[in-house]
Amino acid sequence: MDTLQILRMNGGEGETSYAKNSVVQRKIMSYESPSIEEAVTDILCKNFSETMGMTDLGCSSGPNTLTLVSEVIDMVNSKSQKMGFSLPEIRVSLNDLPGNDFNDIFVSLPTFYQKQEEEKGKGFRNNCFISCVAGSFYGRLFPKKSLHLVHSSSSLHWLSRAPPRLAVDAAVPLNKGKIYISKTSPSSVSKAYLSQFREDLSLFLKSRSEEMVPGGRMVLSFLGRTPADPATEHGGYQWELLAKALTSMVSEGRVLEEKIDSFNAPYYAPSLEEVRNEVEEEGSFVINSLKAFEVEWDAGFQTDSACEIQENKGKISSRGGRVAKTIRAVVESMLESQFGREIIDDLFVKYAELVDDYFSRTTPIYINLVLSVTRKGP
Amino acid sequence: MDTLQILRMNGGEGETSYAKNSVVQRKIMSYESPSIEEAVTDILCKNFSETMGMTDLGCSSGPNTLTLVSEVIDMVNSKSQKMGFSLPEIRVSLNDLPGNDFNDIFVSLPTFYQKQEEEKGKGFRNNCFISCVAGSFYGRLFPKKSLHLVHSSSSLHWLSRAPPRLAVDAAVPLNKGKIYISKTSPSSVSKAYLSQFREDLSLFLKSRSEEMVPGGRMVLSFLGRTPADPATEHGGYQWELLAKALTSMVSEGRVLEEKIDSFNAPYYAPSLEEVRNEVEEEGSFVINSLKAFEVEWDAGFQTDSACEIQENKGKISSRGGRVAKTIRAVVESMLESQFGREIIDDLFVKYAELVDDYFSRTTPIYINLVLSVTRKGP
Numbered sequence: 001m002d003t004l005q006i007l008r009m010n011g012g013e014g015e016t017s018y019a020k021n022s023v024v025q026r027k028i029m030s031y032e033s034p035s036i037e038e039a040v041t042d043i044l045c046k047n048f049s050e051t052m053g054m055t056d057l058g059c060s061s062g063p064n065t066l067t068l069v070s071e072v073i074d075m076v077n078s079k080s081q082k083m084g085f086s087l088p089e090i091r092v093s094l095n096d097l098p099g100n101d102f103n104d105i106f107v108s109l110p111t112f113y114q115k116q117e118e119e120k121g122k123g124f125r126n127n128c129f130i131s132c133v134a135g136s137f138y139g140r141l142f143p144k145k146s147l148h149l150v151h152s153s154s155s156l157h158w159l160s161r162a163p164p165r166l167a168v169d170a171a172v173p174l175n176k177g178k179i180y181i182s183k184t185s186p187s188s189v190s191k192a193y194l195s196q197f198r199e200d201l202s203l204f205l206k207s208r209s210e211e212m213v214p215g216g217r218m219v220l221s222f223l224g225r226t227p228a229d230p231a232t233e234h235g236g237y238q239w240e241l242l243a244k245a246l247t248s249m250v251s252e253g254r255v256l257e258e259k260i261d262s263f264n265a266p267y268y269a270p271s272l273e274e275v276r277n278e279v280e281e282e283g284s285f286v287i288n289s290l291k292a293f294e295v296e297w298d299a300g301f302q303t304d305s306a307c308e309i310q311e312n313k314g315k316i317s318s319r320g321g322r323v324a325k326t327i328r329a330v331v332e333s334m335l336e337s338q339f340g341r342e343i344i345d346d347l348f349v350k351y352a353e354l355v356d357d358y359f360s361r362t363t364p365i366y367i368n369l370v371l372s373v374t375r376k377g378p
Numbered sequence: 379m380d381t382l383q384i385l386r387m388n389g390g391e392g393e394t395s396y397a398k399n400s401v402v403q404r405k406i407m408s409y410e411s412p413s414i415e416e417a418v419t420d421i422l423c424k425n426f427s428e429t430m431g432m433t434d435l436g437c438s439s440g441p442n443t444l445t446l447v448s449e450v451i452d453m454v455n456s457k458s459q460k461m462g463f464s465l466p467e468i469r470v471s472l473n474d475l476p477g478n479d480f481n482d483i484f485v486s487l488p489t490f491y492q493k494q495e496e497e498k499g500k501g502f503r504n505n506c507f508i509s510c511v512a513g514s515f516y517g518r519l520f521p522k523k524s525l526h527l528v529h530s531s532s533s534l535h536w537l538s539r540a541p542p543r544l545a546v547d548a549a550v551p552l553n554k555g556k557i558y559i560s561k562t563s564p565s566s567v568s569k570a571y572l573s574q575f576r577e578d579l580s581l582f583l584k585s586r587s588e589e590m591v592p593g594g595r596m597v598l599s600f601l602g603r604t605p606a607d608p609a610t611e612h613g614g615y616q617w618e619l620l621a622k623a624l625t626s627m628v629s630e631g632r633v634l635e636e637k638i639d640s641f642n643a644p645y646y647a648p649s650l651e652e653v654r655n656e657v658e659e660e661g662s663f664v665i666n667s668l669k670a671f672e673v674e675w676d677a678g679f680q681t682d683s684a685c686e687i688q689e690n691k692g693k694i695s696s697r698g699g700r701v702a703k704t705i706r707a708v709v710e711s712m713l714e715s716q717f718g719r720e721i722i723d724d725l726f727v728k729y730a731e732l733v734d735d736y737f738s739r740t741t742p743i744y745i746n747l748v749l750s751v752t753r754k755g756p
Contacts, residue, residue, distance in 0.1 A: 106512035131509040134484035
């Protein structure tokens with residue numbers, strides 16, 4: 001099934017919402033800032049025109065959504081002043097899949113504009129235009145040559161679909177008992193995943209190359225893997241533990257084994273080399289930098305006082321509990337459509353226990369890749 | 379209070395939703411078609427560039443929202459072919475206030491694109507880009523000179539706020555027992571309304587003039603009044619009956635009299651002359667046509683078979699009941715914030731009775747104005 005139909009971050013502002021459980025993604029965004037700043041400076045130096053188009057792909061909803069926009073506007077504002085330019089007209093397009101909670105973004109805009117006007121003066125509202133665009137970034141989303149800056153954070157590790165080759169013969173499941181590439185998966189599984197990743201990234205780059213002006217900049221960050229850390233060999237140990245939690249519910253008669261066998265996460269954590277190869281092969285972009293950062297599974301929580309208060313409320317706020325909430329906010333919609341709504345609460349209690357156990361043995365990390373590229377000249 | 383904060387069509391797909399109760403607005407749209415068609419032809423003849431920007435202001439959500447987009451795309455498609463042009467890249471911005479149910483629009487887009495692709499070929503998706511923009515059209519919404527076609531239907535009769543002059547001294551209400559201009563209202567009330575209308579329309583025109591390309595076209599339709607029909611003397615008899623329904627609940631102790639006295643609908647039904655004067659005074663646009671049409675209060679229902687079936691279910695499907703549902707879908711959010719949620723159901727039962735009674739004496743009509751203008755040259 002297309003990811004378009006099953007993936008959406010949990011909406012609203014509730015306990016299991018993405019809005020309340022996205023501090024890891026916020027932490028990841030902080031690693032991108034230098035690349036974004038460098039890209040903004042470059043765009044302003046090129047002095048394209050009086051207008052600057054930017055997009056955030058996979059913007060989701062919640063506190064992170066307008067943070068990026070706010071940061072870029074601040075950068076453009078201060079850099080324009082230093083360079084002696086007048087502030088360009090900024091066109092911001094926020095993108096996510098059609099099931100995203102866009103209403104949440106829209107209702108927060110009046111406050112956002114008010115705050116910006118207080119900081120930057122009354123004219124701000126007539127200089128910054130924010131719109132939302134729904135659709136998969138594996139395909140065209142924007143008019144030709146309309147974008148100067150493209151950004152995407154914690155999104156591009158989602159494939160457009162699970163590799164179809166894995167579903168060829170349901171009677172003989174290739175990836176039995178697993179929902180992502182595992183140490184025990186046959187090599188055909190990782191090959192199928194790599195193939196889908198290459199197809200998707202290539203289409204992504206081709207689509208953006210048509211939408212971006214020559215010289216335009218793109219900063220992408222997404223989960224990946226490095227050969228250095230055996231625990232992240234396949235960059236998806238969070239899926240390994242989720243498969244374990246699901247499997248433990250098979251014996252209880254609450255999850256059908258076949259449902260696990262036939263489910264494969266539409267996710268891929270590429271290596272630096274795989275990313276580099278694909279960008280070079282597609283050919284529309286020059287790589288400025290490509291780096292890997294380590295991020296702890298529960299990064300960001302330490303500094304969040306709201307979470308520290310929760311700490312006293314018991315098990316749900318253990319490290320495993322916090323990781324479970326972060327993962328749940330992202331994958332709940334997808335698991336619901338495969339395994340049913342009724343198992344979700346218990347599944348994530350089990351998952352939290354497994355993550356806690358894992359934490360007792362190691363310090364699990366995500367590998368986050370940050371790629372900065374420039375659209376080649378005309 | 380700003381209309382921005384209290385006006386939104388009822389969301390979702392339920393019994394009282396705008397989506398299910400907007401056949402009158404659909405009927406009104408049918409009167410605009412010739413003006414829109416003429417405007418599209420003009421835009422294509424001027425052959426601006428390879429891209430065409432259009433917006434629908436006050437798009438709401440529901441079946442009407444994408445109907446206009448669909449109609450314009452069909453017109454552009456067939457006219458381009460006849461003229462021997464290739465189809466321009468179409469950029470569509472759907473606008474409404476931030477409280478609008480934009481999620482409903484976004485989830486309907488995949489089906490919309492699929493249908494268009496079936497009709498117009500696979501390339502369509504890469505040629506038509508739909509985005510949503512939240513904010514009041516009484517102010518800037520879009521980048522400079524980005525629009526070729528501006529459309530708004532059944533929206534511009536909403537003022538940015540109730541006339542503030544009416545709220546000067548709460549102890550001495552100017553418009554006692556009424557919620558809009560009534561036969562018994564002192565002349566200061568209609569003057570205050572006219573003044574707010576002029577201020578708003580002027581700001582609307584100024585904002586659009588900056589966003590539109592010279593030669594760009596705008597088609598606006600909204601409720602108004604003509605001197606010909608005494609029943610629509612002030613173009614707001616629907617408010618007169620709503621005030622009656624509210625007043626009947628005062629004696630029951632369910633509505634405070636002061637709440638009625640202090641509420642004035644942020645609505646104005648201008649005359650043709652008032653519209654013409656304001657457009658000429660603002661000066662950015664040439665009037666191509668300005669016409670008035672009569673629309674029955676329950677227009678459109680006759681041809682709706684779903685409603686005919688309901689007819690047998692009793693009182694709620696009387697003509698009054700249908701009108702009450704149409705009005706409720708539009709004004710519920712506003713009345714709720716003034717009078718409280720708990721009176722709404724009963725209020726509209728009373729309202730339906732009053733409308734039924736009114737129907738027994740006359741055939742109530744709305745006057746709908748259609749204004750077509752061109753943005754003056756560079």
